[in-house]
Amino acid sequence: MPPRHLPANWIHHRLLPLAAGLCSSTLAAVLAWVVIDISHNKARTEITAQAQSHLLQIRDRLDRQLQSTLSVPETVAAFLAAQGSMTPEIFSTVVGRLLEHQRNIRNLALAPDNVISDIYPRLGNERALGLRYLDNPQQRGAVERAIQTRRTVVAGPIPLVQGGLGIISRTPVFLAHPPGRAPVDGPKYWGIVSLTVNADTLFADVGLTTEQMGFQIAARGLDATGSQGAVFIGRPQIFDESPATLDVPLPGGGSWTLGAVPTGGWAAAGRAPALVVMLSYAFALVVGLLSARLMRAHQQVLALATHDRLTGLPNRRLFEDRISQAMLAAHRDHRAGALLLVDLDGFKAVNDDLGHASGDQVLVRAAQRLAGIARASDTAARLGGDEFALVLNVVESPDAAMDAAQRVLASLASPIGLDNGQHVLIGASIGVALFHGHAVESLPALMDRADRALYASKRSGKGLATFAEASGATGDLGDAGMARAPSAATATAPASPPRAQG
16 A cells, blocks of 8 residues: 655645645635525525415315315216206206306316217307317317226316317216116216316416415416426426425326425525625634644644654554554454564665665655555554564464565565666565464564564575564464464575665
8 A cells, every 4th residue: 555645845835825725715615605505595495385385375275176166067977877867958057056156167068978968058168069078189088087087087277179278177977777776787887077167267266376475386287297297377487496396186186286486586585694694704714714724733743643754654653553453453353463574775875875865765665665565454664764564464374474574575675766767776674573362462572573583684694584483472373373483484585785776
């Protein structure tokens, strides 16, 4: 895992004040916007609730009006179901009495076998006589639904044959069988009682107009097609402005959808006062500046306290915390881990021959390679100078620990490129100490074993990795399911003396 770099002069970077200012300004703007948006949303929620309440009142009045109106065809249908027919004189008399107080009803028609044979009043409605419902595409669907469901079906508004727009109800009539005689094939279908209502007067009576009580109103669902239908009241654009909406179910399964938006639009609805906006931005600016400064200071302290400033690797303090946790976890889970102490060979010659700037570059490149070998659960750290450490949280065997050490040796033995185009060769010596779960070994004891193994690698010619002797506190490694590690391991060939290459 590549280390995170913290440039040595990052705190003195000339662009840092600008970056801090931009971050503070952005945070201030966001905080101010949140305060204003909460205020606006609260006001908008209240306005939305008012719009919803207004639509509910309209729907309630519309439901009551429709129920009163639909009682007329239901009464006529009941008469036909009982009597089997209705003479023109009786039809005119009965329907005339029923329509005396129904100013919204335009006409009522009888359609035996789905063909209009009589209509009241006839004056002005003669063109509807003889209309075959099943041959009319605009009215066929509603008639068929009424027959299938045996319930009144309301459709509309739709264009009428006699002109204008109307809301039409279709009430199917099924003849009642004589008392004591069961029907052979069920009730016999007689036809349809059709009622036409003036849509404009009905909507005006219930308050379904284009503007009312500070809201613009619209309705869609031409011919009871619901939210997918065309708009028949108000501006069609209202349904593109996130309106408060309410469905109006109609008898027979159709529906209308009502929509309402504030008269001035949502942008102006519930807008926060200018003073509130100014105070919000001012307060947010102060909070943003303080938050940015505190966060920056916290990052500085945290980075300097736990990470090496040059390489970005965890420093000795964080390393000791990580390895202590790894040792406790190994004891808890009865598994093994390993500590690799890595000391660069020939690093002093690089400093002496090429200068400390080149030496720092070598340390950074070495840290990158070590971190690249570490797994996500491992920790690569710089302990100081040219001494590094690699904590392997889990190892399956001594050979696995030695394999990791060999990868480190091979990686650090490869030429290291410098910024000036030169390459240097260094090497490394490693001490490998295992820790496992039978007993908790103290950190100083583990470090001492690894350090002695590292010293043994140095004495043996450098460029080697050596296993530390088993800890007396842990006993035989076989208790942990591993073979006792040898005192020294096969290593890579010693690295050549450090030198610069063009």
